[in-house]
Amino acid sequence: MTYCVGLRLDKGLVFMSDTRTNAGIDNVSVFRKMYRWVRPGDRVLTLLAAGNLATTQAVVGMLEEHSKAADERAPSILQMPSMFQTAKLIGETLKEVISDSAKNGPESEATFGASFILGGQIKGGATRLFQIYPEGNFIEATADTPFFQIGEHKYGKPILLRAYDPAMSFAEATKLLLLSFDSTLKANLSVGLPLDLQFYEDGSLKAGAEFRIDQNDPYYRAISDGWSDALKAAFASLPDFDRV
Amino acid sequence: MTYCVGLRLDKGLVFMSDTRTNAGIDNVSVFRKMYRWVRPGDRVLTLLAAGNLATTQAVVGMLEEHSKAADERAPSILQMPSMFQTAKLIGETLKEVISDSAKNGPESEATFGASFILGGQIKGGATRLFQIYPEGNFIEATADTPFFQIGEHKYGKPILLRAYDPAMSFAEATKLLLLSFDSTLKANLSVGLPLDLQFYEDGSLKAGAEFRIDQNDPYYRAISDGWSDALKAAFASLPDFDRV
Numbered sequence: 001m002t003y004c005v006g007l008r009l010d011k012g013l014v015f016m017s018d019t020r021t022n023a024g025i026d027n028v029s030v031f032r033k034m035y036r037w038v039r040p041g042d043r044v045l046t047l048l049a050a051g052n053l054a055t056t057q058a059v060v061g062m063l064e065e066h067s068k069a070a071d072e073r074a075p076s077i078l079q080m081p082s083m084f085q086t087a088k089l090i091g092e093t094l095k096e097v098i099s100d101s102a103k104n105g106p107e108s109e110a111t112f113g114a115s116f117i118l119g120g121q122i123k124g125g126a127t128r129l130f131q132i133y134p135e136g137n138f139i140e141a142t143a144d145t146p147f148f149q150i151g152e153h154k155y156g157k158p159i160l161l162r163a164y165d166p167a168m169s170f171a172e173a174t175k176l177l178l179l180s181f182d183s184t185l186k187a188n189l190s191v192g193l194p195l196d197l198q199f200y201e202d203g204s205l206k207a208g209a210e211f212r213i214d215q216n217d218p219y220y221r222a223i224s225d226g227w228s229d230a231l232k233a234a235f236a237s238l239p240d241f242d243r244v
Numbered sequence: 245m246t247y248c249v250g251l252r253l254d255k256g257l258v259f260m261s262d263t264r265t266n267a268g269i270d271n272v273s274v275f276r277k278m279y280r281w282v283r284p285g286d287r288v289l290t291l292l293a294a295g296n297l298a299t300t301q302a303v304v305g306m307l308e309e310h311s312k313a314a315d316e317r318a319p320s321i322l323q324m325p326s327m328f329q330t331a332k333l334i335g336e337t338l339k340e341v342i343s344d345s346a347k348n349g350p351e352s353e354a355t356f357g358a359s360f361i362l363g364g365q366i367k368g369g370a371t372r373l374f375q376i377y378p379e380g381n382f383i384e385a386t387a388d389t390p391f392f393q394i395g396e397h398k399y400g401k402p403i404l405l406r407a408y409d410p411a412m413s414f415a416e417a418t419k420l421l422l423l424s425f426d427s428t429l430k431a432n433l434s435v436g437l438p439l440d441l442q443f444y445e446d447g448s449l450k451a452g453a454e455f456r457i458d459q460n461d462p463y464y465r466a467i468s469d470g471w472s473d474a475l476k477a478a479f480a481s482l483p484d485f486d487r488v
Contacts, residue, residue: 154399161431175485227478
């Protein structure tokens, strides 16, 4: 499993992803699930991947034209005229990879499915955030639903629903995402540290700051440990049931 | 779907269940999923049900001997010598109902699966809490894992993991369960109000208080509305990310 979130704020985009992949519960690895393509002044694209690792790596490989010699590559993902077209390209590539895997060779117990979150900006257009399905179609985040989660999304959703605010700073949004991830990490072994974190500032058209947060990260520790106490205090601040 | 929780406290047991059943998303009904059998001074048994409604109703019907005339019934569930044997009886009945449905008649898209939480006490024994699987086997809650959830358990789990304390009063435990249910209600349409709430005081061998909590219940409103503010205050009390 996996857990990835893309958050749309007034200030720009924030992305977080875990790094655990597993085939069964006794074959666990660390893989980065966050990709970025940057052409300063022209476009910044961030992609988060969940699902079958062979599928998501194949999609990224095709987007980067890994099948060509290194000096002949002109990745199509950097040449789309709009974010919409970029999402469409990724969706079509994903659909192609999945149907190629499914129709050839031996059947697999695992499915070849995968999904993506794509966020970024292309010069002349707005900063946009998409979720792309295994079928190749996609949806865009709006003011009503300003974030997307892929993978193991349930444990970490309540805090996002309650505490998200579009006017948040990147520093506050990081806190929110870490709490959402911490709830998930505590409940599901298939989501694991370290976490990747990335920002994109609306209108900047340059790569935002990027961090890897591991078990010993002092900020992560402060949030994870502090949340238990903060939550207990919040819990205590509400009235007890008065009819028993 | 469904959401039910059974909580083991020092003081006794607390149970909560929702009442929504659905076949697809456009066929929604209200059904009670909490059952109780009481013989004062001898035993108190509470059963929470999740899964196929025809299966769970059939199990309860068999436990109550609905196939016999009303004056000839001597429900076996009231005659087991121990909580362990009671859990075993329910598990065997469940297994029988599922395999009867599965082997006869037309196949169904839906599965016939179901699971239960059983809690209570029989004179001479301790207060115990079990989770019973569709396969008929079961596990018992211990100090390490003092609560069971069945149905849509993910959204409501983080708050249980963080705020549960075995020394809680019934009034505090009600607050905890309402928060867990409220997180689930906000995220999943297949879990719905009203909620059923029941207590069993350890050693009492009599029926504990019972409540039905609906949309307009003033305590539910206070908790649901208050939690957003309390959570935002808790969120604000933690430090923001300091590297961006």
